[in-house]
Amino acid sequence: MAAGTEERTTGGAEAADAHTPIYARIQAHIRGGIASGGFRPGERLPSETQLAAQFGTTRSTVVHALQKLVFDGVVVRRAGSGTYVSEATPRTGAASASGLLASEAGIGLGAVEYRLLFFAPLAGAGRHGASPPAEGEADDLMVERVALESGQPVALEVIRLPCAVGQRVTPAMLRQHRTPDILAALDLPLQCLEGTIRCANATRRAAKLLQIAPSTPVLVRDYQILDRAERLQARAVVWHRPGFRLHYGIAGR
Template sequence: MSTLKASPRHGLGDRFTPLYIRIQDRIRAAIADGGMAAGDRIWSEAELAREYGTTRSTVRHALDQLVFEGLIVRHIGRGSFVAERAVVHSPIDSRYSLSFEEQVAQAGRVVTYRSPTLELVSPPKAIAEKLGIPPGTQVFKLERLRIIENRPVCLEIRYMPRAVGERVTGEMLASRSAHNFVGEIVGERIPTIMVSVTAEVATAAVAKKLELSEGAPLIVRTNAHYTGDGTVVICGRSIFAGDVSTDYVLGQLPPGHAR
């Protein structure tokens, strides 16, 4: 861990720079100039709050942005550390639809699953509309954690019509991507996934499941999987820790770029 030294920013300009920005600048500079390397523990919230004469809430706000940018990671009970800058590269040709698990596999990693559940529920109105079913019709809700190298990186929440959910097995829940096993159930590789991406902060419940701090940044992918005839057979949300990133290449890759 680096020793906490006087801030490199001096002069009247400091008075017009918000404290949380000054804290972020300090940590970014320490990483950029090599003063802190991947795996190094950064200064604690208490140390930074004391030096800058502010509250731990302000410090936490500053660190949240650095977590979102992927510069640092937090470990409950241990502190914050400079992040490994590993990125999951996941080129996607528009002629194919790759699941998150397949994208991760391209980077030589493996996704496993923890705490899977599958239950009949009355879905929210928006989900019923997406699945094209009357309000109040029960559907199956799948919920589980995606794990990479013993770390929970995503809370997966999916809804599927009853005719599909009734054929989901324990083996599917424990070891296979939803994209994969739902395709098997409906008898075709699902050709189209519509995705929207938003940023959110973690509620207490989500933070506990993903082993994050409450209020930590999240990346949320809301998706709907369509069969060839345009039927939605599964939809929901994938809630990722803010430092988990994937790269996308839409369309055919340029010459000389490997898949």
């Protein structure tokens, strides 16, 4: 990055509204640098320590700022290397998950948020209809959440996360982001998303949460996400409300 460009983008950050949260100023600084050509596709960004010093904040605030940019596809994080400007077109709304060979392109056509119903070890999830944990799975975490579009329920997700993964996931992530995006933001070496699509009658719980009649035929997706060593990183069952469309895309490796 040229020195002159760095001075201009840094000056803009320092002149930002004092009432704007620091994490938002960091995001605006990076987005502005990319838009102006100061940060080029594939270029490594300043380190977390450098950004923290530049904005007079902590590394945790910088990480929070970068996390959102990762979710939006603006930057990518490489374990042990740093944060880089994405060489792909940033995601807007529904788009494919970074790093996956094939992934869902989004639940629907509009912005989606989630209502988190359950997030706890699988051993205590019996009342939510989960099957008894197999040997070695008792510490796995179960997630149950409802996807909302414009405030209306569109899907019920029941997700199982290995303990090592689930311990790094926060309720805030689960309320805001799709499962593939959450795993990608954790710097996991994701390889593929495998799954099936089937038709089934809605269970009583699914019908209640999706606000439909019991036994209504619905679209159900069963999928799992594997890393490069073919280790399971997530397994899920998703019940979709009738009339809802799925969009799939292929992401380059």
